Amino acid sequence: MSTSVAVASVLLLVLLFLKVPVFVSVMGGSITYFLLTPSTNPIIFAQRIIGGTESISLLAIPFFVCAGVFMNYTGVTSRIMNFCEVMTGRMNGGLAQVNILLSTLMGGLSGSNLADAAMQSKMLVPEMEAKGYSKAFSTVLTASSSMITPLIPPGIAMILYGCIANVSIGRLFISGIGVGAMLCVSQMVLVSLISRKRGYRPIRNRSLSFGEISDAVRPAFFPLCLPIVIIGGIRLGVFTATEAGSVAIIYAILLGLFYGEMHFRDVKKALKETVTTTAAIMMIVASASAFSWILTREQIPQHLTEWMVSTIHNKYAFLFIVNIFLLVVGMFVEGNASMIVLVPLLAPIAARYGINEIHFAMVYIFNNAIGAFSPPMGTLMFVTCSITGCKTKDFIKEALPFYALLVVCLFLLTYVPWFTTWLVNILY
């Protein structure tokens, strides 16, 4: 490894912590390398940056961002929330359960955890506080339930991972359902235990008639079909994962027209939101692809693989170390950027140990999701706390049982591949 890579990497990290926008820090690191290595042609820098955006699979990112934003403007959210209230009404901690189920179901409509966290902090947290839940608990729950959203297909992290590591995005989507469902159920159990202890009541005590249930299910039926349309279409070979994004947008627009709740003004707003979000994600992707070109040129993945395989002889030990490493990285570095740099390093090693590629992908993506939740740099924590006005100190204190749960889930997921592969095995 030459010194210029080391200098570039250190500078990248320093800039990252100095509040420089993430994509500028990564570009800064790459530029340092080009300046320090006269044998490289700096035009490659521009070529890699532009080339980083030119990928057919990554088109899925603007598509699914757009579909999610449109869904928000079609009035679908409140329909699904009603549905959740009916489904979880008799459980302990009624509204808290609604919060979790809503995140899970919204995961099928949009792939962004931040959008989900922001929406629920505005809609559900005030209502929860009014019903006697503490502010910190409501905020923590909103942040932790939002982790489920990107795991349920479509999810941006899965698209990105599939692109980088050349893994089937369709299979990742299907595997995500199992993992998302596992996280949903385990959080529901935890909330139910906490609620029983603190006396958070169910929403209602009587069981509902069939008519009342069907009244709640019918309005939410078509929106909830979207994930089935996407997965079914990909599985049957009607469209690719990328094209599924455009199908999802058309579906959202049809729903908007059908419910009559979308206006031209909303369309303009939604388009603006989509392009700026896309630009923010893709600039990071582009800059990271320049940096990962540097790592490849210096043959760092190969060196790392050799070193890893010669020092660690056991795949379980490898997975353990990867988990600890990713948890620490996730605390400090934004998920998409770290993914583009780290996946090309780690995925080949995992393959050398004979770990199933889908399994390793889901372990990685789950780690990424935890990173967004954990202090000091958790984006989910920032978004929810800034909207609800919860103090970071209270957040961290209240989040401890959730961290414990997440780590248990992570290790279950890591060492029991069944969780990630059973659905894929059934459907493929």
Place this chain on the structure above:
Amino acid sequence: MDRQKAARLLSCGFFTQSKGDPYMNKQIRSGLSILKNLDIIVAGLVLVILVILTFSGVIMRYVVGRPYTWLEEVQMACMVWIVFASSGAAFLTGSHVAIEMLVELLPLKMQRIIEIVIVCVVTFVIAYLAFKSVDYIKLMLRSQKHTSMLSLPYSRIYSIVPVSCVLMLLKYYYTLYSKLVSSRKIEAEVKQ
């Protein structure tokens, strides 16, 4: 025209909201608003085209059985345009993420110094990208490279990149400027 009026007229330009200003008539105002948001409008239109093309591509292939042969290269070009056309506006909407936690723990004086360092780094990095992308476009022009099916010249597809760099810097400085103005205002109010 006195100085105040002139200042107000000038300030109605690229950078400020001109709503409710009696010195501007409606047409100029809407013209300016289009100019100000031109990047977003372009990106939005390209996105609409991209969605329509991709969706109709599915229908052409699966239902009609005559897939577009040129779809991929147009999709790539659209993606480049969407990302680079709107990355300037993403500064205005605050969509570009940065890690703020550590800096906010430092004393105020240090924070000021770091702010200046950040501005220099952002300027240098984006300017570097601008110059290198111009070099890259020149290379494309010299080698006459174009896409294989529709013969779209790459130099034209990539021409958005240096433009985007200029826009990013302009909008980045504008967000800094408006932050400065609002913090001055707050300071003045506190003093009163």
